[in-house]
Amino acid sequence: MKELAKDILIEKGVSPSYHRLKVLEYLLENRNHPSADDIYRKLIEEIPTLSKTTIYNTLKTFVESGLVESFNILQNEVRYEYNLNPHAHFLCKKCGKIYDLPDYDNCLKNQIIAGHEIHDHQINLSGICKNCREKE
Amino acid sequence: MKELAKDILIEKGVSPSYHRLKVLEYLLENRNHPSADDIYRKLIEEIPTLSKTTIYNTLKTFVESGLVESFNILQNEVRYEYNLNPHAHFLCKKCGKIYDLPDYDNCLKNQIIAGHEIHDHQINLSGICKNCREKE
DNA sequence: TACAATTTTGTAATCATTACATAATTGAAT
């Protein structure tokens, strides 16, 4: 049962415009934590009039409606993903790939720690990935 | 026994130039996770010729020599700290303050997870802090 | 003093992101 971008948008109360559908479909098919620019460069191929501002607007809408998550494992650009399950991220400093680590969620969302109300929880690991290690 | 900036630099093999001493002293006294610009704006008061590039160079040197840690809890700027103990960070979305959470380290540094070699481990939480909650 | 190595400075470039005004599209009401 393939997830339909349109249904997901409607369910979250986001009106399913053409561009929003395209961005969400991209995120459903590409689970490699793309940047705004990654999405733009792919979609501009079939939508030549597409504006990068539209990508930023769309992603902002998605994140605010809880449809998509953004995270700052890199210091220069934001990455996005459609993956609501809590999980940690691992960045390989050699090849730049970002891996999911589902077993290391340890999620503190909605808990109260030291009096602080936790709304969001990101675990960012980095080092050398399995692939890169095996090449050496 | 107050930690002496000069001794710390020498121990880590970083030559203790005037500017480096000033930056490290700032970090030793200000445990509020400052940005490069925070440090610059304070030090320019007593060093009017100070260049912001020097701040960036110095912080880069410190991070590379393992003297200082940097982290990306914000999407637009890097924050720095002198605190070698593993701990998590909590960002208040209301007041912008960044708190330390020493009990939630759960550090995976130098471990191998799913074949990946973990060199660095950041835990970034966000929400509404104790102070801001009590004001409501 | 001479000189090479290190450190600092200043300017300009880079690059992701945002601001904002304008244009296009949509969807309901007439």
Place this chain on the structure above:
DNA sequence: ATTCAATTATGTAATGATTACAAAATTGTA
């Protein structure tokens, strides 16, 4: 179908942190 307001998309210009790079200053040592 037409009108009109609301939403969505576009384009350009600005912002702001960070980096590149070359020149200047400082340091340590012969």
